[in-house]
Amino acid sequence: MDKRTYAILGTGALGGFYGAKLQKSGLEVHYLLKSDYQQVRENGLIIESKDGDFTLSQVNAHNNVDKMPPCDVVIISLKTTQNQLLPHLLPPIVKDDGVVLVLQNGLDIEAEVAEIVNNVSIIGGLCFLCANKVGPGHIHHLDYGQITLGEYKSNYQLTGITKKMREVTTDFENAGISIEMLEDLLLGRWKKLVWNIPYNGLSVILDGRTDELMTDIHTRQLVESLMWEVVAGAKSTGRIIPESFIQTMLDYTTKMKPYRTSMKIDFDEKRPLEVDAIFGNPLRKAELAGVNLQQIRCLYQQLKFLDMKNRS
């Protein structure tokens, strides 16, 4: 088979980083951009990475999906706060029998995608990446980068390891991106929330970096107790996260370079916060199963208020 073609729907920190790595490995990649379009069309992408800097001076930059070719794999790397645009942006750029790879944080986004496109495979990927966009077409990769992915089937039924998952995994591996396949995407999404819910939420509400939240005894306890509540949320939907995973996430964050979470960066830049995807959807899912996640609801309510006030 010919090499697969990729489209990056939202060329920011995450989309720019993985897209550039895939292009560098020899794949054809098309990038959708908004405010950075002119700069990237003329000068390409700059990746400043802890694994080695590189520049792609020529990239297929687009500012309109109608001018993009349909691709085998479309990576959704917009912020979830822009997902209302997907019904317009997605259908023209994904081939029949292609793949939509949702690399955004949060829960239940695959279900939204399934309502927009048929005849495609939807794969969800959890990215353990610390990257920021520091200028137009300029990405700073600070730490990590591993992806775990799983295929989505209605209501997060188990799919096992599928052919499409293997194909995407091969492309990412060839691009030097560490990647692992999951049989249970819902479990993977809840596990990622064990990190995102406490750190993204508290970093905004308490105005703290990850290292600050880990050093103070009170905030560390708060982080841990929120993690336990995410584990309860997962359990309400039939997914068991082992107790040891909490310690793994605490250790992982302690070792992490001091990090301003992506939600905190959005807040500081007065951009919309991904509150619904990361907090609202898990709350609703647990509630449907009859479980009220009180501490997470408390974070959700504060974040909704702060987000509204920050942008008004």
Ligand SMILES: NC(=O)C1=CN([C@@H]2O[C@H](COP(=O)(O)OP(=O)(O)OC[C@H]3O[C@@H](n4cnc5c(N)ncnc54)[C@H](OP(=O)(O)O)[C@@H]3O)[C@@H](O)[C@H]2O)C=CC1
């Ligand atoms: N950054 C990270 O390390 C990680 C991010 N994630 C998740 O990945 C997702 C993306 O995050 P991240 O890359 O950090 O976000 P960024 O804000 O850096 O990137 C999003 C990009 O989408 C672009 N965009 C917005 N609207 C449009 C549009 N209409 N047409 C074309 N492009 C558009 C933005 O362009 P413009 O700037 O012009 O608006 C921006 O460059 C989020 O869900 C996040 O939670 C998950 C793990 C780690």
Ligand SMILES: CC(C)(CO)C(=O)C(=O)O
């Ligand atoms: C956990 C972290 C910071 C990187 O591993 C991340 O993936 C995120 O910001 O969502």
